[in-house]
Amino acid sequence: MSLLLCGSITLHAQTKKPNIILFLVDDMGWQDCSVPFYKAPTKWNAIYKTPNMERLAAAGVKFTNAYANQNCTPSRISIMTGMNPVNHGVNSWTFEKNISPEENPDMNLKTPQWNINGFCPFDGYENTIYATALPSVLKKAGYTTIHSGKAHFGAYGTPGADPLNLGFDINIGGSAAGQPASYLGIDSFGNRKNNPAKRAVPGLQEFWGKDIFLSEALTQKTLTVLDSVRKNKQPFFLYLAQFAVHTPLQKDKRFIQKYYDAGLDSTEAKYAAMLEGMDKSLGDVMDYLDKNKLSENTVIIFLSDNGGLTDVARGGQPNKHNSPLRSGKTSGYDGGLKVPMIVYFPHLTKAGTICSNNVIVEDMFTTIRQIAGAQNIPVVQKTDGLNLLPLFKGENKYAGRILTWHHPHLMSGRSSDIYPFSAIRINDWKLIYSHTTQKFELYNTAADIGEAHDLFNTNKARAKKMAQQLGAILKKGKAGMPIVKDTGKPVPYPDEIQF
Numbered sequence: 001m002s003l004l005l006c007g008s009i010t011l012h013a014q015t016k017k018p019n020i021i022l023f024l025v026d027d028m029g030w031q032d033c034s035v036p037f038y039k040a041p042t043k044w045n046a047i048y049k050t051p052n053m054e055r056l057a058a059a060g061v062k063f064t065n066a067y068a069n070q071n072c073t074p075s076r077i078s079i080m081t082g083m084n085p086v087n088h089g090v091n092s093w094t095f096e097k098n099i100s101p102e103e104n105p106d107m108n109l110k111t112p113q114w115n116i117n118g119f120c121p122f123d124g125y126e127n128t129i130y131a132t133a134l135p136s137v138l139k140k141a142g143y144t145t146i147h148s149g150k151a152h153f154g155a156y157g158t159p160g161a162d163p164l165n166l167g168f169d170i171n172i173g174g175s176a177a178g179q180p181a182s183y184l185g186i187d188s189f190g191n192r193k194n195n196p197a198k199r200a201v202p203g204l205q206e207f208w209g210k211d212i213f214l215s216e217a218l219t220q221k222t223l224t225v226l227d228s229v230r231k232n233k234q235p236f237f238l239y240l241a242q243f244a245v246h247t248p249l250q251k252d253k254r255f256i257q258k259y260y261d262a263g264l265d266s267t268e269a270k271y272a273a274m275l276e277g278m279d280k281s282l283g284d285v286m287d288y289l290d291k292n293k294l295s296e297n298t299v300i301i302f303l304s305d306n307g308g309l310t311d312v313a314r315g316g317q318p319n320k321h322n323s324p325l326r327s328g329k330t331s332g333y334d335g336g337l338k339v340p341m342i343v344y345f346p347h348l349t350k351a352g353t354i355c356s357n358n359v360i361v362e363d364m365f366t367t368i369r370q371i372a373g374a375q376n377i378p379v380v381q382k383t384d385g386l387n388l389l390p391l392f393k394g395e396n397k398y399a400g401r402i403l404t405w406h407h408p409h410l411m412s413g414r415s416s417d418i419y420p421f422s423a424i425r426i427n428d429w430k431l432i433y434s435h436t437t438q439k440f441e442l443y444n445t446a447a448d449i450g451e452a453h454d455l456f457n458t459n460k461a462r463a464k465k466m467a468q469q470l471g472a473i474l475k476k477g478k479a480g481m482p483i484v485k486d487t488g489k490p491v492p493y494p495d496e497i498q499f
Contacts, residue, residue: 017142017235018346019298020368021285022079024241025278026072026150026179027329029308029322030338032245032275037064037340038324038449047262049255049276052283053342056302060344061353061392067425068306068339068361070330070407072178073152075305075361076241077119080153080166081131082365082383085406086477088129089115092409093178097157098127104412109420109436111409112480112490118154121165123380128160132379134365136167138237141374144229148172148222149241150179156198168239170229172221173201179246183274185212201243213252215244215274219281223288230292237372240285241305244278245271247313252277267315296346299371301364304339307331311415319415326451327417332405332432333451337423345371349392357396358425360403363388402426404473408435408482408491420482422494424470431466433494435482440467440494464499471495 030037031044035053068075073093074085085091091114092101100116113127120128121136135145147163151174154160161176168174181190181197188208190200207217222240229236252273259269282302289295310321310328322328322335329336341359343349362385369375370387390397403425410420420435428446433439442456442463456463471493474481481490 019236021238021300023302025304026246027309028304050279052279056342060349063341063355065358066341070336072305078362079364080133082385084384086479094118094155097155104410107410108485109482117158119160131381133166140377141372144234144236146170146238147174150243152178180243183214183250185210215277244274265315300344302342307336331417332421332423406479435491467494
Protein backbone atom coordinates (compact mmCIF):
# COMPACT_ATOMS: atom_id res chain seq x y z
CA MET A 1 0.00 0.00 0.00
CA SER A 2 1.40 3.37 -0.98
CA LEU A 3 1.92 5.87 1.80
CA LEU A 4 0.12 8.32 -0.46
CA LEU A 5 -3.08 6.35 0.05
CA CYS A 6 -5.18 5.75 3.14
CA GLY A 7 -7.33 2.73 2.37
CA SER A 8 -7.82 -0.23 4.68
CA ILE A 9 -4.99 -2.75 5.03
CA THR A 10 -5.38 -6.50 5.00
CA LEU A 11 -3.15 -8.69 7.14
CA HIS A 12 -0.89 -11.18 5.40
CA ALA A 13 2.46 -12.72 6.06
CA GLN A 14 5.52 -10.73 5.10
CA THR A 15 7.40 -12.44 2.27
CA LYS A 16 10.74 -11.04 3.46
CA LYS A 17 12.13 -9.14 6.39
CA PRO A 18 10.78 -5.60 6.38
CA ASN A 19 12.91 -2.51 6.32
CA ILE A 20 12.55 -0.51 9.56
CA ILE A 21 12.70 3.26 9.97
CA LEU A 22 12.69 4.84 13.41
CA PHE A 23 12.09 8.55 12.86
CA LEU A 24 13.00 10.24 16.16
CA VAL A 25 12.36 13.91 16.85
CA ASP A 26 14.15 15.92 19.55
CA ASP A 27 12.16 17.86 22.20
CA MET A 28 8.89 17.64 20.28
CA GLY A 29 5.89 18.01 22.55
CA TRP A 30 2.63 16.06 22.41
CA GLN A 31 0.83 19.05 20.84
CA ASP A 32 3.57 20.25 18.49
CA CYS A 33 1.86 19.20 15.27
CA SER A 34 -1.36 19.42 13.28
CA VAL A 35 -2.20 15.83 14.25
CA PRO A 36 -4.48 15.83 17.33
CA PHE A 37 -3.34 13.41 20.02
CA TYR A 38 -5.99 14.68 22.45
CA LYS A 39 -9.70 13.84 22.30
CA ALA A 40 -10.24 16.93 20.18
CA PRO A 41 -7.97 19.29 18.23
CA THR A 42 -6.33 22.02 20.32
CA LYS A 43 -5.13 25.54 19.52
CA TRP A 44 -1.62 24.14 19.01
CA ASN A 45 -2.85 21.74 16.31
CA ALA A 46 -4.22 24.77 14.46
CA ILE A 47 -0.92 26.67 14.66
CA TYR A 48 1.56 24.03 13.49
CA LYS A 49 1.68 22.60 9.96
CA THR A 50 2.76 18.95 9.78
CA PRO A 51 0.95 17.47 6.76
CA ASN A 52 3.24 14.46 6.52
CA MET A 53 2.55 13.45 10.09
CA GLU A 54 -1.14 13.68 9.13
CA ARG A 55 -0.42 11.47 6.14
CA LEU A 56 1.41 8.89 8.28
CA ALA A 57 -1.36 8.85 10.88
CA ALA A 58 -3.95 8.36 8.14
CA ALA A 59 -2.04 5.29 6.93
CA GLY A 60 -1.25 3.78 10.33
CA VAL A 61 -2.01 3.86 14.04
CA LYS A 62 -1.70 6.85 16.36
CA PHE A 63 -0.72 6.25 20.00
CA THR A 64 -2.30 8.75 22.39
CA ASN A 65 -0.64 7.49 25.59
CA ALA A 66 2.97 7.07 24.47
CA TYR A 67 5.67 8.01 26.98
CA ALA A 68 9.39 8.73 26.91
CA ASN A 69 11.74 9.95 29.63
CA GLN A 70 12.03 13.52 30.90
CA ASN A 71 15.04 14.36 28.74
CA CYS A 72 17.03 13.06 25.83
CA THR A 73 19.88 10.66 26.63
CA PRO A 74 17.81 8.43 28.96
CA SER A 75 15.25 7.89 26.19
CA ARG A 76 17.84 7.25 23.50
CA ILE A 77 19.62 4.66 25.63
CA SER A 78 16.29 3.03 26.44
CA ILE A 79 15.74 2.66 22.69
CA MET A 80 19.21 1.21 22.21
CA THR A 81 18.98 -1.24 25.14
CA GLY A 82 15.31 -1.91 25.93
CA MET A 83 16.02 -0.92 29.52
CA ASN A 84 14.24 1.59 31.73
CA PRO A 85 16.52 4.29 33.25
CA VAL A 86 15.87 2.81 36.69
CA ASN A 87 17.90 -0.15 35.42
CA HIS A 88 20.35 1.37 32.94
CA GLY A 89 21.26 4.18 35.33
CA VAL A 90 21.54 6.96 32.73
CA ASN A 91 18.92 9.28 34.19
CA SER A 92 19.98 12.61 32.68
CA TRP A 93 21.71 13.90 29.58
CA THR A 94 25.39 13.26 28.97
CA PHE A 95 28.06 15.47 27.42
CA GLU A 96 31.56 15.63 28.90
CA LYS A 97 33.27 12.56 30.34
CA ASN A 98 32.63 12.23 34.09
CA ILE A 99 31.02 15.68 34.31
CA SER A 100 27.40 16.00 35.42
CA PRO A 101 25.02 18.41 33.65
CA GLU A 102 24.14 21.68 35.34
CA GLU A 103 23.04 21.37 38.93
CA ASN A 104 21.35 23.85 41.28
CA PRO A 105 23.97 24.78 43.90
CA ASP A 106 21.33 26.37 46.14
CA MET A 107 19.55 23.10 46.91
CA ASN A 108 20.38 21.10 50.02
CA LEU A 109 20.76 18.01 47.87
CA LYS A 110 23.43 16.60 45.62
CA THR A 111 23.08 14.12 42.80
CA PRO A 112 23.86 10.47 43.58
CA GLN A 113 26.21 8.33 41.55
CA TRP A 114 24.79 7.59 38.09
CA ASN A 115 26.03 6.38 34.72
CA ILE A 116 27.20 9.82 33.75
CA ASN A 117 29.11 8.60 30.67
CA GLY A 118 26.06 6.94 29.12
CA PHE A 119 26.07 3.82 26.98
CA CYS A 120 29.08 1.60 26.34
CA PRO A 121 29.28 -1.49 24.11
CA PHE A 122 32.26 -2.76 26.12
CA ASP A 123 32.23 -4.10 29.67
CA GLY A 124 34.14 -2.45 32.49
CA TYR A 125 34.12 1.18 31.31
CA GLU A 126 33.56 3.58 34.20
CA ASN A 127 30.16 5.16 34.81
CA THR A 128 28.45 3.54 31.84
CA ILE A 129 25.77 0.97 31.14
CA TYR A 130 27.19 -2.03 29.31
CA ALA A 131 24.61 -3.57 27.01
CA THR A 132 24.07 -5.02 23.56
CA ALA A 133 22.85 -2.23 21.31
CA LEU A 134 19.84 -2.58 19.02
CA PRO A 135 21.76 -1.99 15.74
CA SER A 136 24.27 -4.66 16.76
CA VAL A 137 21.41 -7.13 17.16
CA LEU A 138 19.90 -6.12 13.82
CA LYS A 139 23.24 -6.56 12.02
CA LYS A 140 23.33 -10.16 13.21
CA ALA A 141 19.82 -10.54 11.82
CA GLY A 142 21.03 -9.48 8.35
CA TYR A 143 20.22 -5.77 8.40
CA THR A 144 22.27 -2.87 7.11
CA THR A 145 22.15 -0.30 9.91
CA ILE A 146 22.20 3.46 9.33
CA HIS A 147 22.40 6.26 11.87
CA SER A 148 21.54 9.79 10.80
CA GLY A 149 21.32 12.91 12.95
CA LYS A 150 21.53 13.25 16.72
CA ALA A 151 23.17 10.38 18.61
CA HIS A 152 23.82 11.54 22.19
CA PHE A 153 24.34 8.01 23.50
CA GLY A 154 27.57 8.61 25.40
CA ALA A 155 29.87 11.37 26.61
CA TYR A 156 32.73 12.80 24.59
CA GLY A 157 35.87 10.72 25.07
CA THR A 158 33.98 7.48 25.63
CA PRO A 159 33.20 4.63 23.19
CA GLY A 160 29.47 5.34 23.24
CA ALA A 161 29.98 8.74 21.65
CA ASP A 162 30.48 7.14 18.21
CA PRO A 163 27.42 5.41 16.73
CA LEU A 164 29.73 3.12 14.75
CA ASN A 165 30.71 1.48 18.04
CA LEU A 166 27.08 0.59 18.70
CA GLY A 167 26.67 -1.53 15.59
CA PHE A 168 25.69 1.09 13.02
CA ASP A 169 27.30 0.46 9.64
CA ILE A 170 26.95 4.12 8.65
CA ASN A 171 26.93 7.29 10.73
CA ILE A 172 25.69 10.60 9.33
CA GLY A 173 26.23 13.49 11.72
CA GLY A 174 26.06 11.66 15.04
CA SER A 175 28.32 12.41 18.01
CA ALA A 176 28.14 13.01 21.77
CA ALA A 177 26.48 16.38 21.23
CA GLY A 178 22.88 16.76 22.31
CA GLN A 179 22.28 19.77 20.08
CA PRO A 180 23.94 21.30 17.03
CA ALA A 181 26.18 24.32 17.29
CA SER A 182 24.19 25.69 14.36
CA TYR A 183 21.38 24.50 12.08
CA LEU A 184 22.67 26.71 9.28
CA GLY A 185 24.74 25.46 6.37
CA ILE A 186 26.15 28.95 5.92
CA ASP A 187 27.68 28.46 9.39
CA SER A 188 28.89 24.98 8.35
CA PHE A 189 26.80 23.63 11.24
CA GLY A 190 29.37 24.95 13.71
CA ASN A 191 32.48 23.72 11.92
CA ARG A 192 34.43 26.96 12.11
CA LYS A 193 37.75 26.96 10.28
CA ASN A 194 40.53 25.63 12.52
CA ASN A 195 38.25 25.91 15.58
CA PRO A 196 35.08 23.81 15.34
CA ALA A 197 32.53 24.31 18.09
CA LYS A 198 32.22 21.49 20.63
CA ARG A 199 28.73 20.74 19.34
CA ALA A 200 29.58 21.11 15.65
CA VAL A 201 27.82 18.47 13.56
CA PRO A 202 30.47 16.11 12.14
CA GLY A 203 30.58 15.30 8.45
CA LEU A 204 28.18 16.87 5.94
CA GLN A 205 31.10 18.78 4.38
CA GLU A 206 29.31 18.91 1.03
CA PHE A 207 26.79 21.31 2.63
CA TRP A 208 29.26 23.63 4.40
CA GLY A 209 28.84 27.25 3.38
CA LYS A 210 25.58 26.56 1.58
CA ASP A 211 22.20 28.10 2.30
CA ILE A 212 20.59 24.92 3.65
CA PHE A 213 19.00 24.01 6.96
CA LEU A 214 20.40 21.05 8.91
CA SER A 215 17.15 19.07 8.78
CA GLU A 216 17.23 19.23 4.99
CA ALA A 217 20.95 18.42 4.74
CA LEU A 218 20.53 15.31 6.91
CA THR A 219 17.57 14.19 4.83
CA GLN A 220 19.34 14.64 1.50
CA LYS A 221 22.43 12.79 2.75
CA THR A 222 20.31 9.99 4.22
CA LEU A 223 18.39 9.41 1.01
CA THR A 224 21.63 9.34 -0.97
CA VAL A 225 22.94 6.66 1.38
CA LEU A 226 19.68 4.70 1.07
CA ASP A 227 20.13 4.71 -2.70
CA SER A 228 23.33 2.73 -2.34
CA VAL A 229 22.18 0.57 0.56
CA ARG A 230 18.98 -0.69 -1.09
CA LYS A 231 20.99 -2.08 -4.00
CA ASN A 232 22.58 -4.60 -1.62
CA LYS A 233 19.26 -6.48 -1.40
CA GLN A 234 19.54 -6.54 2.39
CA PRO A 235 16.85 -5.12 4.63
CA PHE A 236 17.86 -1.85 6.26
CA PHE A 237 17.33 -0.27 9.65
CA LEU A 238 17.36 3.53 9.45
CA TYR A 239 17.55 5.47 12.71
CA LEU A 240 16.83 8.99 11.51
CA ALA A 241 17.06 11.27 14.54
CA GLN A 242 16.54 14.88 13.57
CA PHE A 243 18.16 17.48 15.84
CA ALA A 244 15.06 19.64 15.41
CA VAL A 245 13.37 21.02 17.41
CA HIS A 246 16.09 21.26 20.06
CA THR A 247 17.65 24.64 20.73
CA PRO A 248 19.18 26.76 19.32
CA LEU A 249 15.94 27.93 17.71
CA GLN A 250 16.99 29.26 14.32
CA LYS A 251 15.22 30.52 11.21
CA ASP A 252 14.30 27.93 8.58
CA LYS A 253 13.62 30.41 5.77
CA ARG A 254 11.59 27.89 3.77
CA PHE A 255 8.66 27.97 6.17
CA ILE A 256 8.92 30.87 8.59
CA GLN A 257 7.02 33.65 6.79
CA LYS A 258 3.61 32.04 7.22
CA TYR A 259 4.14 31.97 11.00
CA TYR A 260 5.16 35.63 11.07
CA ASP A 261 2.03 36.37 9.06
CA ALA A 262 -0.03 34.40 11.60
CA GLY A 263 1.20 36.71 14.37
CA LEU A 264 3.67 34.43 16.16
CA ASP A 265 6.57 36.16 17.87
CA SER A 266 10.04 35.67 16.41
CA THR A 267 10.98 32.79 18.71
CA GLU A 268 7.75 30.87 18.24
CA ALA A 269 7.82 31.43 14.48
CA LYS A 270 11.29 29.86 14.38
CA TYR A 271 10.04 26.93 16.44
CA ALA A 272 7.03 26.36 14.17
CA ALA A 273 9.19 26.57 11.04
CA MET A 274 11.65 24.04 12.48
CA LEU A 275 8.74 21.68 13.15
CA GLU A 276 7.55 22.03 9.57
CA GLY A 277 11.08 21.38 8.31
CA MET A 278 11.18 18.21 10.40
CA ASP A 279 7.84 17.21 8.90
CA LYS A 280 9.15 17.81 5.38
CA SER A 281 11.97 15.38 6.17
CA LEU A 282 9.42 12.76 7.12
CA GLY A 283 7.51 13.41 3.91
CA ASP A 284 10.65 13.18 1.79
CA VAL A 285 11.43 9.78 3.32
CA MET A 286 7.88 8.58 2.66
CA ASP A 287 8.05 9.86 -0.93
CA TYR A 288 11.35 8.03 -1.39
CA LEU A 289 9.77 4.78 -0.22
CA ASP A 290 6.86 5.23 -2.62
CA LYS A 291 9.08 6.14 -5.56
CA ASN A 292 11.31 3.12 -5.03
CA LYS A 293 8.46 0.70 -4.32
CA LEU A 294 9.60 0.16 -0.72
CA SER A 295 6.47 1.30 1.10
CA GLU A 296 4.91 -2.17 1.03
CA ASN A 297 7.80 -3.60 3.01
CA THR A 298 8.96 -0.79 5.29
CA VAL A 299 7.82 -0.14 8.84
CA ILE A 300 7.89 3.49 10.02
CA ILE A 301 7.84 4.41 13.70
CA PHE A 302 7.56 8.13 14.50
CA LEU A 303 8.45 9.19 18.04
CA SER A 304 9.78 12.06 20.16
CA ASP A 305 12.47 11.59 22.81
CA ASN A 306 10.78 13.62 25.58
CA GLY A 307 8.06 16.17 26.16
CA GLY A 308 8.26 19.64 24.66
CA LEU A 309 10.49 22.42 25.92
CA THR A 310 8.47 25.12 27.67
CA ASP A 311 10.14 26.65 30.73
CA VAL A 312 13.17 28.20 28.99
CA ALA A 313 14.14 29.39 25.49
CA ARG A 314 10.58 29.62 24.16
CA GLY A 315 8.48 32.64 23.23
CA GLY A 316 5.02 33.43 24.51
CA GLN A 317 3.86 32.40 27.98
CA PRO A 318 6.27 30.06 29.80
CA ASN A 319 5.11 26.60 30.89
CA LYS A 320 1.99 26.66 28.72
CA HIS A 321 3.30 25.31 25.40
CA ASN A 322 2.22 21.71 26.08
CA SER A 323 -1.30 22.44 27.33
CA PRO A 324 -3.61 20.75 28.13
CA LEU A 325 -0.67 18.82 29.64
CA ARG A 326 1.19 20.33 32.56
CA SER A 327 4.78 21.59 32.34
CA GLY A 328 7.32 20.16 29.89
CA LYS A 329 10.79 18.75 29.30
CA THR A 330 12.72 17.73 32.44
CA SER A 331 9.58 17.59 34.61
CA GLY A 332 7.74 14.55 35.95
CA TYR A 333 4.39 15.86 34.77
CA ASP A 334 2.93 14.59 31.52
CA GLY A 335 4.06 17.65 29.58
CA GLY A 336 7.58 16.36 30.11
CA LEU A 337 6.88 12.66 29.52
CA LYS A 338 4.04 12.17 27.03
CA VAL A 339 5.08 12.20 23.37
CA PRO A 340 3.59 11.88 19.89
CA MET A 341 3.91 8.42 18.38
CA ILE A 342 2.65 7.04 15.04
CA VAL A 343 3.32 3.62 13.51
CA TYR A 344 2.83 2.45 9.94
CA PHE A 345 3.34 -1.28 9.42
CA PRO A 346 2.20 -2.36 5.96
CA HIS A 347 -0.45 -5.08 6.00
CA LEU A 348 -0.57 -5.03 9.81
CA THR A 349 -1.68 -1.63 11.11
CA LYS A 350 -5.17 -0.55 10.14
CA ALA A 351 -5.33 2.82 8.46
CA GLY A 352 -6.36 5.78 10.58
CA THR A 353 -6.69 3.91 13.86
CA ILE A 354 -5.95 5.02 17.43
CA CYS A 355 -4.40 3.12 20.33
CA SER A 356 -4.83 4.48 23.85
CA ASN A 357 -2.80 1.81 25.67
CA ASN A 358 0.17 2.96 27.75
CA VAL A 359 3.46 2.41 25.92
CA ILE A 360 6.96 3.66 26.70
CA VAL A 361 10.16 4.29 24.83
CA GLU A 362 12.00 1.11 25.90
CA ASP A 363 9.32 -0.88 24.08
CA MET A 364 11.03 0.13 20.82
CA PHE A 365 13.95 -2.26 21.40
CA THR A 366 11.77 -5.31 22.02
CA THR A 367 9.31 -4.45 19.26
CA ILE A 368 11.93 -3.79 16.58
CA ARG A 369 13.72 -7.03 17.46
CA GLN A 370 10.42 -8.82 16.93
CA ILE A 371 9.77 -7.09 13.61
CA ALA A 372 13.25 -8.07 12.42
CA GLY A 373 12.93 -11.69 13.56
CA ALA A 374 15.85 -11.04 15.91
CA GLN A 375 14.13 -11.82 19.19
CA ASN A 376 16.28 -14.93 19.76
CA ILE A 377 19.62 -13.22 19.18
CA PRO A 378 21.17 -13.00 22.67
CA VAL A 379 21.83 -9.73 24.46
CA VAL A 380 23.77 -9.18 27.68
CA GLN A 381 21.16 -7.02 29.44
CA LYS A 382 17.80 -7.84 30.97
CA THR A 383 15.28 -5.85 28.98
CA ASP A 384 12.18 -4.07 30.28
CA GLY A 385 10.32 -3.17 27.09
CA LEU A 386 7.31 -5.02 25.73
CA ASN A 387 6.49 -6.24 22.23
CA LEU A 388 3.95 -3.81 20.79
CA LEU A 389 3.02 -5.83 17.70
CA PRO A 390 -0.31 -6.90 19.24
CA LEU A 391 -1.18 -3.22 19.73
CA PHE A 392 -0.19 -2.47 16.13
CA LYS A 393 -2.81 -5.04 15.09
CA GLY A 394 -5.47 -3.42 17.24
CA GLU A 395 -5.44 -5.86 20.16
CA ASN A 396 -6.03 -4.54 23.68
CA LYS A 397 -3.12 -5.82 25.76
CA TYR A 398 -0.96 -4.94 28.75
CA ALA A 399 -3.69 -3.42 30.90
CA GLY A 400 -2.29 -2.58 34.31
CA ARG A 401 1.34 -2.46 33.21
CA ILE A 402 3.62 -0.30 35.33
CA LEU A 403 5.61 2.60 33.89
CA THR A 404 8.35 4.24 35.97
CA TRP A 405 10.65 7.27 35.83
CA HIS A 406 13.61 8.37 37.96
CA HIS A 407 15.38 11.74 37.70
CA PRO A 408 17.47 12.55 40.81
CA HIS A 409 18.89 15.75 39.30
CA LEU A 410 18.61 19.37 40.40
CA MET A 411 18.53 21.62 37.36
CA SER A 412 19.01 25.34 37.98
CA GLY A 413 17.09 28.23 36.46
CA ARG A 414 13.97 26.19 35.88
CA SER A 415 10.30 26.49 36.80
CA SER A 416 8.90 25.24 40.09
CA ASP A 417 7.49 22.19 38.25
CA ILE A 418 11.01 20.95 37.54
CA TYR A 419 12.56 19.19 40.50
CA PRO A 420 14.20 15.81 41.21
CA PHE A 421 11.54 13.11 41.19
CA SER A 422 10.55 9.50 40.80
CA ALA A 423 7.17 8.54 39.34
CA ILE A 424 4.97 5.54 38.61
CA ARG A 425 2.00 5.18 36.27
CA ILE A 426 -0.55 2.33 36.35
CA ASN A 427 -3.41 2.64 33.85
CA ASP A 428 -4.64 6.25 34.27
CA TRP A 429 -3.22 6.77 37.76
CA LYS A 430 0.11 8.49 38.30
CA LEU A 431 2.07 9.05 41.50
CA ILE A 432 4.95 11.56 41.60
CA TYR A 433 7.45 11.56 44.49
CA SER A 434 9.40 14.79 45.04
CA HIS A 435 12.95 14.21 46.25
CA THR A 436 13.14 17.76 47.59
CA THR A 437 10.01 17.72 49.75
CA GLN A 438 9.68 13.93 50.19
CA LYS A 439 5.98 14.35 49.47
CA PHE A 440 3.67 12.73 46.92
CA GLU A 441 1.21 13.91 44.31
CA LEU A 442 -1.46 11.57 42.91
CA TYR A 443 -3.39 12.20 39.71
CA ASN A 444 -6.05 10.47 37.66
CA THR A 445 -4.88 11.59 34.23
CA ALA A 446 -8.03 10.41 32.45
CA ALA A 447 -10.20 12.78 34.49
CA ASP A 448 -7.48 15.41 34.96
CA ILE A 449 -5.14 15.48 31.98
CA GLY A 450 -3.55 18.71 33.22
CA GLU A 451 -2.57 17.18 36.58
CA ALA A 452 -4.16 20.13 38.39
CA HIS A 453 -6.03 18.24 41.12
CA ASP A 454 -3.83 16.33 43.55
CA LEU A 455 -5.85 13.37 44.91
CA PHE A 456 -3.26 12.18 47.42
CA ASN A 457 -5.22 13.17 50.54
CA THR A 458 -8.42 11.50 49.36
CA ASN A 459 -6.80 8.34 47.97
CA LYS A 460 -4.07 7.51 50.45
CA ALA A 461 -4.59 3.76 50.21
CA ARG A 462 -3.96 3.82 46.45
CA ALA A 463 -1.04 6.22 46.88
CA LYS A 464 0.55 4.02 49.53
CA LYS A 465 0.32 0.92 47.36
CA MET A 466 1.82 2.76 44.38
CA ALA A 467 4.59 4.19 46.59
CA GLN A 468 5.42 0.68 47.77
CA GLN A 469 5.54 -0.57 44.18
CA LEU A 470 7.71 2.34 43.08
CA GLY A 471 10.10 1.92 46.01
CA ALA A 472 10.51 -1.78 45.32
CA ILE A 473 11.30 -1.11 41.65
CA LEU A 474 13.85 1.60 42.49
CA LYS A 475 15.58 -0.60 45.05
CA LYS A 476 15.68 -3.59 42.71
CA GLY A 477 17.31 -1.39 40.05
CA LYS A 478 19.71 0.08 42.66
CA ALA A 479 18.57 3.52 41.58
CA GLY A 480 20.37 6.11 43.70
CA MET A 481 18.50 8.80 45.61
CA PRO A 482 19.85 12.36 46.05
CA ILE A 483 22.12 12.94 49.05
CA VAL A 484 21.09 15.45 51.73
CA LYS A 485 24.09 17.75 52.14
CA ASP A 486 23.47 18.50 55.82
CA THR A 487 23.37 14.85 56.87
CA GLY A 488 25.21 13.01 54.11
CA LYS A 489 22.32 10.54 53.95
CA PRO A 490 20.22 9.70 50.90
CA VAL A 491 16.64 10.88 50.52
CA PRO A 492 14.31 8.05 51.62
CA TYR A 493 12.88 5.77 48.94
CA PRO A 494 9.14 6.32 48.41
CA ASP A 495 8.19 3.10 50.21
CA GLU A 496 10.04 4.35 53.31
CA ILE A 497 7.82 7.40 53.78
CA GLN A 498 5.24 7.13 56.57
CA PHE A 499 1.64 7.63 55.49
